[in-house]
Structure formats: structure tokens, C-alpha cells
Amino acid sequence: MTGRQPTLAAATRPTLDSDIAFIGGGFRTTTFLASAHALLLRRVRVYERGTTMGPGGFARYGITTTSIGSRFFKHLDLSGPFVPRGRSSALTDVARAEQPVAMDRLATALTTLGRTLQDALGADGVRLGSTVVAVHADRDRHRVDVRLADGSTESGRHAVLATGRTERAHPELACWRPKVLLSGTVISTAHRSETKDRLLAAGGRPVVVAGSSHSAMSALQILLDLRAELRAEHPGAPLPSVQVVRRGPARLMYDSADLARCGQVPGRERPFDPASDVCPTTGIVYRDSGLRHRSRALYCALWAGELPGATLVDAPVLAVAADRFEEAALVVQALGYHGQAPDLYVDGVLVRPGDSPDRLLADDDGALLVNGVAHPLLSVLRVEPTPLDRRDNTAYASDLYQRLAERLAAQFVEAGA
Ligand SMILES: Cc1cc2nc3c(=O)[nH]c(=O)nc-3n(C[C@H](O)[C@H](O)[C@H](O)COP(=O)(O)OP(=O)(O)OC[C@H]3O[C@@H](n4cnc5c(N)ncnc54)[C@H](O)[C@@H]3O)c2cc1C
Known part of the structure; x- marks a missing residue:
């Protein structure tokens, strides 16, 4: 794949600015789109309030990651427009690292990936320096309006919220x-x-x-x-x-329940519960929360x-x-993070203000849950920290990228585009 191709959607829906609007152009949007190349054939538009596509929050911190480097790029598909990136040591060194990495290295790797994505999406595909203040979804009109801080409004057929997390005054x-x-x-x-x-x-x-x-x-x-x-x-x-x-x-992480039984020190750490704190797939104790x-x-x-x-x-x-x-x-x-998102309106009603104390909940395929019901025009890409009761299970969200890509693709099939 060398560039963007015209789609039927583009021809038949000239009044909409995009097929899919991504709000936030950080780690999630970048790695998701780099894993779902078919979506790049659609009119994708990314709204990023910062000046760089890719690194998101990781560009800010002078520390080491908790995850090993390879985990950040586990979904990456280095084919099509990403072939040259397969030769970039800035990316591959982190993508192959089996230990935590300095965040500036991760940020550089994501910036490299972000640049490729920008090239693939074309001049209209990425809006840097664009803060989204509200998203309005209108089911009857099958459209989503994205309101920007400069007062302008752009429209799309679907919006994916990928706005990351923040700390709120406790x-x-x-x-x-x-x-x-x-x-x-x-x-x-x-x-x-x-x-x-x-x-x-x-x-x-x-x-x-x-x-x-x-x-x-x-x-x-x-x-x-x-x-x-x-x-x-x-x-x-x-x-x-x-x-x-x-x-x-x-909570301290252990590679197995046996190691935890031998290693845990009363008073120092929280005892583990074999039923809830051991990952059923890997056997790791406090895999994520530890x-x-x-x-x-x-x-x-x-x-x-x-x-x-x-x-x-x-x-x-x-x-x-x-x-x-x-x-x-x-x-x-240092008491935890909260998902951040613009104000969300559904059919003219404010369903979640940006400063809401409620978590931004989504289905396993990324569909935003509004009052417990999956919304067809809005999706969420892991904005909230992992829920505590699912944190230590490696299966949580492991197929989210694939399921979200399928969900988005299915929308175009349904719409005949
Ligand atoms: C100190 C720290 C260490 C962490 N370490 C790890 C780790 O080791 N492993 C791990 O898996 N996770 C780690 N995390 C969690 C980490 O935040 C997420 O994994 C990752 O950053 C999430 O990516 P994201 O795309 O959701 O957020 P980000 O990468 O932060 O991207 C969100 C983007 O949205 C943009 N944005 C926000 N609001 C708007 C708006 N209204 N309009 C337009 N753009 C907007 C932001 O500018 C940003 O670029 C860490 C978090 C912190 C704070």
C-alpha cells in the first residue's frame, strides 16, 4: 500500500469530513491504526491537541516504563506503508525489548510510527494542535459532529475516543x-x-x-x-x-503462585487470592496491578x-x-488516574460531561456504553485504567484492537459503502 485510495464513502458522502474521527493521536490511536491497515483506506481523520502524532503522554515522563518494550508494539503490522519502519532501529529496538525501556525511547519509537501514519493518512488525515471540546452523535442522521476549541465543527460517520488518562485533584x-x-x-x-x-x-x-x-x-x-x-x-x-x-x-508481581507463596512477606505486601489475583492464562500473580x-x-x-x-x-x-x-x-x-474525554452528547442530550466522575465504559469490541447500551457511532480505545477486578487477567482487552477494527469495518458494510 503506497497511498490513500478513493473510497465509495468519499464519493457518496461529500458532506462529511471523515468516515472515522479519532479523538487523540497518542499511543492507542497510533498502534491501533498501525495494526488495522484496511481502515487506512477509509477517510480517517485524527484530532490531536499536541504537536506530534504518536507518543501521547509518554513524551512527558523522565522515567522507565513498567511494561517491557515489546508489549507496546505487540499488535504492530509492519507491512504496507509500515515496511520502511521495520528497518528503523528507533522502533525495532523497543519493539523487541524484553525489558522495560526509558520512556523517551518509547516516545521516539511512537513518533517514528506516527510519522508513517501521517504520510499514509495524507494532509487531511491528521489535525495537529486541534483540541476537541465536544462530540455529538446523532443516530437518526448517522453522523457524529466533532466540536473543536477554535469554535469550528467537523463531521464524521463514527468517532473513536482515544484521549488517554489524567490525574484529578483528590x-x-x-x-x-x-x-x-x-x-x-x-x-x-x-x-x-x-x-x-x-x-x-x-x-x-x-x-x-x-x-x-x-x-x-x-x-x-x-x-x-x-x-x-x-x-x-x-x-x-x-x-x-x-x-x-x-x-x-x-501488590507485588510474582511469576507464579508458587513463587508468591515463598516470596510474600506479611506486612510488606498484600497477600494474593488464588481465585482472583492469578492470571488464568499466564499464572502470573498480580500481573498488571503488582x-x-x-x-x-x-x-x-x-x-x-x-x-x-x-x-x-x-x-x-x-x-x-x-x-x-x-x-x-x-x-x-500519586493516587491513580482517570480517563479524560470531551463532553459527549447523544441525540442532543449531554450524556457525559468531560469532568464526570463516572468511568467511560465500553463493550469488549470498544463500543461506548451509554446507560449500559452499546452506541453504534461511538467507540472507546482503552481510555480508562483497567478495571481493578479485571486487571490481573491477561485476557482483558487482548483482542480489543481486532474486535474494534472488525466493528468499524462492519459499519461500512452495513452502510453499503
Ligand atoms: C507515568 C505513567 C507510566 C505508564 N507506564 C505504562 C506502561 O509501562 N505500560 C502501559 O501499558 N501503560 C503505561 N501507562 C499507561 C499509559 O497512560 C497508557 O498505556 C497509554 O499512554 C495510553 O495511551 P493513550 O493513547 O490512551 O493515551 P496517550 O498516549 O496519552 O494519548 C492520548 C492523546 O490524546 C490527546 N488528547 C487528549 N484529549 C484531547 C482532546 N480533547 N482533543 C484532542 N486531543 C486530545 C493527548 O494530547 C494525547 O496525545 C503509564 C501511564 C503513566 C501516566
């Missing part, structure tokens, strides 16, 4: 809001020097990290690195210690009291640690 930290930093800010390369300045300005008062997940451990690592830099640059200056407040023992690699090692050292400058504090609810939050110069919130 209500339990509301009292200390002015001194709360989100974990994503602490680990972002853009805010590194600002965070460092704040550590120095703390004048020795502690920094408290709320949470003990991978995000919390990533933030802890950055804080300790910055402290070490400051110690070398400002000998004798008072520097903050770091207190990590955990609401309960963390700390692994560097985060796991850091957490274990922290729990054992072997991490100079950092301590672990138990607080089943954050209010129990109120004195610590009060005393802290800085609080780092």
Missing part, C-alpha cells in the same frame, strides 16, 4: 491543595528543575508522597535523585526527607528501611496522616 487532599503536586508533574521532564527548586526551598521540611503504586515509586525515585543532585550542588543546605504514605500493603522491576525493588527497600532519606508510613485513610500532610512543604499525589 478530595482527601483538598485541605492541602496549594502545596499538592500531581505525580505526573514530578516525573515530567518539563517540570524537573521547578520541582528541584521547590525541594531546596522546602528548607528541610519533609515531602510527603500519597500512594504506593508505580506512579508513587516513580515520583519517589525522581525526588531521591533530585535530593542527591542538590546535596552535591549545595553542601550543608537542609534538604527534605521523603515520607511515603500507603493506604495498605502494595509492582515490578525498579518500582518493586524501590518499594521493598523502602519497606525494609533501607532507603536513606525516605520512610514508609501507614494510613488506611489519608486523614490518619493529616499531621504529616500539615507539616510537609510539599505533597505529591
Whole structure:
């Protein structure tokens, strides 16, 4: 496949701007389209608020991934327009990596893939610097309107939401809001020097990290690195210690139930339940939800009291640690992510405002669930974090790309396009 081909849809529906509108041009959209080449024959238009197609949130963070590199590209089809990418070491080095990779390497690999996709989709196929503020689906007219922040509206036959996740201000930290930093800010390369300045300005008062997940451990690592830099640059200056407040023992990943039985340490980690916490396909314990690699090692050292400058504090609810939050110069919130999406309207009714506390739910084939019913014109590409009760099962969403591609293709068959 060397370029875009005219389709019947293009000929018969001149009033619509696209057949499929993708909202968000990050990791999910890029890897999905690079796995579903048949859809590239349709009029696809990607709306991305950033300036680059491909890396999404991964471009921001100065940390290492939790997943091994190859997992990010497991669906990739390096045929057709992607053949040259099969020779790009920026992509293949990550796509073959059987260990976690630095996020800047992952971002570069995704940018490489994104460029190929941009070429394949043509000038009209990717709208960079375009923030979507609302999506209106109209079943009777078989069309979806995409409203942009600049006030313009474009139309399509179907919209796929692939807008990623964000951290929202946590209500339990509301009292200390002015001194709360989100974990994503602490680990972002853009805010590194600002965070460092704040550590120095703390004048020795502690920094408290709320949470003990991978995000919390990533933030802890950055804080300790910055402290070490400051110690070398400002000998004798008072520097903050770091207190990590955990609401309960963390989950740690084990390759098998036997290893977990031998390795689990009471108090350090959450005991596993063989019925719910072991992946039925791989036998891995806490396959997705458990700390692994560097985060796991850091957490274990922290729990054992072997991490100079950092301590672990138990607080089943954050209010129990109120004195610590009060005393802290800085609080780092690492309490989870929430799917982000524009306002969603169905047949003229606002069914989900962008700031809704409700999760954006979808069927196994990606169809958006509106009041529990699959919507024919709207789909979702893994916007929300994996639901807790399905997190450790490798089967969860493993065929989503294939099923979504089939669902989208079927729409054109039904419409006779
Ligand atoms: C620190 C951190 C580490 C992580 N590590 C891993 C890991 O190791 N393995 C793993 O599988 N997952 C990891 N994740 C989860 C990760 O977020 C997802 O796997 C992945 O980024 C999701 O891809 P996405 O396309 O949904 O989001 P993104 O890649 O963030 O893409 C969403 C895109 O949508 C754009 N966008 C958002 N809103 C709009 C709008 N209104 N209009 C237009 N464009 C919009 C954004 O600019 C962005 O480019 C990590 C997350 C974080 C925060």
C-alpha cells in the first residue's frame, strides 16, 4: 500500500469530513491504526491537541516504563506503508525489548510510527494542535459532529475516543491543595528543575508522597535523585526527607503462585487470592496491578528501611496522616488516574460531561456504553485504567484492537459503502 485510495464513502458522502474521527493521536490511536491497515483506506481523520502524532503522554515522563518494550508494539503490522519502519532501529529496538525501556525511547519509537501514519493518512488525515471540546452523535442522521476549541465543527460517520488518562485533584487532599503536586508533574521532564527548586526551598521540611503504586515509586525515585543532585550542588543546605504514605500493603508481581507463596512477606505486601489475583492464562500473580522491576525493588527497600532519606508510613485513610500532610512543604499525589474525554452528547442530550466522575465504559469490541447500551457511532480505545477486578487477567482487552477494527469495518458494510 503506497497511498490513500478513493473510497465509495468519499464519493457518496461529500458532506462529511471523515468516515472515522479519532479523538487523540497518542499511543492507542497510533498502534491501533498501525495494526488495522484496511481502515487506512477509509477517510480517517485524527484530532490531536499536541504537536506530534504518536507518543501521547509518554513524551512527558523522565522515567522507565513498567511494561517491557515489546508489549507496546505487540499488535504492530509492519507491512504496507509500515515496511520502511521495520528497518528503523528507533522502533525495532523497543519493539523487541524484553525489558522495560526509558520512556523517551518509547516516545521516539511512537513518533517514528506516527510519522508513517501521517504520510499514509495524507494532509487531511491528521489535525495537529486541534483540541476537541465536544462530540455529538446523532443516530437518526448517522453522523457524529466533532466540536473543536477554535469554535469550528467537523463531521464524521463514527468517532473513536482515544484521549488517554489524567490525574484529578483528590478530595482527601483538598485541605492541602496549594502545596499538592500531581505525580505526573514530578516525573515530567518539563517540570524537573521547578520541582528541584521547590525541594531546596522546602528548607528541610519533609515531602510527603500519597500512594504506593508505580506512579508513587516513580515520583519517589525522581525526588531521591533530585535530593542527591542538590546535596552535591549545595553542601550543608537542609534538604527534605521523603515520607511515603500507603493506604495498605502494595501488590507485588510474582511469576507464579508458587513463587508468591515463598516470596510474600506479611506486612510488606498484600497477600494474593488464588481465585482472583492469578492470571488464568499466564499464572502470573498480580500481573498488571503488582509492582515490578525498579518500582518493586524501590518499594521493598523502602519497606525494609533501607532507603536513606525516605520512610514508609501507614494510613488506611489519608486523614490518619493529616499531621504529616500539615507539616510537609510539599505533597505529591500519586493516587491513580482517570480517563479524560470531551463532553459527549447523544441525540442532543449531554450524556457525559468531560469532568464526570463516572468511568467511560465500553463493550469488549470498544463500543461506548451509554446507560449500559452499546452506541453504534461511538467507540472507546482503552481510555480508562483497567478495571481493578479485571486487571490481573491477561485476557482483558487482548483482542480489543481486532474486535474494534472488525466493528468499524462492519459499519461500512452495513452502510453499503
Ligand atoms: C507515568 C505513567 C507510566 C505508564 N507506564 C505504562 C506502561 O509501562 N505500560 C502501559 O501499558 N501503560 C503505561 N501507562 C499507561 C499509559 O497512560 C497508557 O498505556 C497509554 O499512554 C495510553 O495511551 P493513550 O493513547 O490512551 O493515551 P496517550 O498516549 O496519552 O494519548 C492520548 C492523546 O490524546 C490527546 N488528547 C487528549 N484529549 C484531547 C482532546 N480533547 N482533543 C484532542 N486531543 C486530545 C493527548 O494530547 C494525547 O496525545 C503509564 C501511564 C503513566 C501516566
